[in-house]
Amino acid sequence: MVEQAETLRRTPLNRDRILRAAVSLADEAGIESLSMRNLAHALGVVPMALYKHVANKDELLDGMIDVIVGEIEPPVPDADWKSAVRRRVLSARQVLRHHPWAPLAIESRTTATPAVLAYLDSIVGTLRAGGFSVDLAHHVMHAMGSRILGFSQELFDASRRAGRSGAGAPVPPTDLPPEVAARFPHLAEVATAAAHDDGSIVGQGCDDQFEFEFALDLLLDGIERLRRQGWTSAHR
Known part of the structure; x- marks a missing residue:
């Protein structure tokens, strides 16, 4: 572990290395956990060293998108x-x-x-x-x-809305209560007929x-x- 950290410190820092490290961090822990401080720690440098290559977090995100x-x-x-x-x-x-x-x-x-x-x-x-x-x-x-x-952009995907507003919108469940199914028969029909995939990139849903x-x-x-x-x- 010590040798790995020492190797990180000796590897020249550049924009591409920073962006790819940021992508790896986001893959592992989610984009919400990404910060300049966490990224600097992963790279074995001080946070100020990052700003020589990316001006701010917005520029970092733009670069990460381009990598993807x-x-x-x-x-x-x-x-x-x-x-x-x-x-x-x-x-x-x-x-x-x-x-x-x-x-x-x-x-x-x-x-x-x-x-x-x-x-x-x-x-x-x-x-x-x-x-x-x-x-x-x-x-x-x-x-x-x-x-x-x-x-x-899915109609019934609360998790994506939650990422924007902090509070997810109500999502029609797969098995609608009888009173709801009676009020919205078409939704009930497609909800029970749809194939669901828990491994979807947007989570459980259609x-x-x-x-x-x-x-x-x-x-x-x-x-x-x-x-x-x-x-x-x-x-x-």
Whole structure:
């Protein structure tokens, strides 16, 4: 242990090392536990040493997001647009399975980070190369939303709301009480029919891998239909 700490102290400190250490800390204990002090301790330096490479915690979070996005596999050359987008979206989702704090971190930023912008730009580039008009590509990006980055903003996910407001909203349970089921029969129907996955990146709920891929495939199939039709928003 002493030798390991000594090795840490001798290893030159740089921005990449700081960001990757921060990602590791967030993976282990959650983004809430990350502080400049804890990060400095993990790196075997004093907190002030970090500020030579990252100005503040906001810049640290931006850099961490860029590290995560950098793990998404690059575009496959000469692939058709649909399989290319699907493959990259599912790669992004797999990355978030390894870093479950990342969706909330991405949502918390007021502006997209450089790596996020580059990723989105490459997705648009894939659409354009696949024959999409600028107009259709614009609306496709809106329709896909956060799903492009491998996650979706779930309607019945209290834990994600709690991360923003400090108090989670009520969540419909899997087995609704009879009086509630009678008042909201459609919710009761889907609640009992839905497959749940305790290993989901957002916790217990309907956002398991099957549901994610099902919705993704519906979107991609619909998008392809619009492309073939030469769809434009002027047709609304």
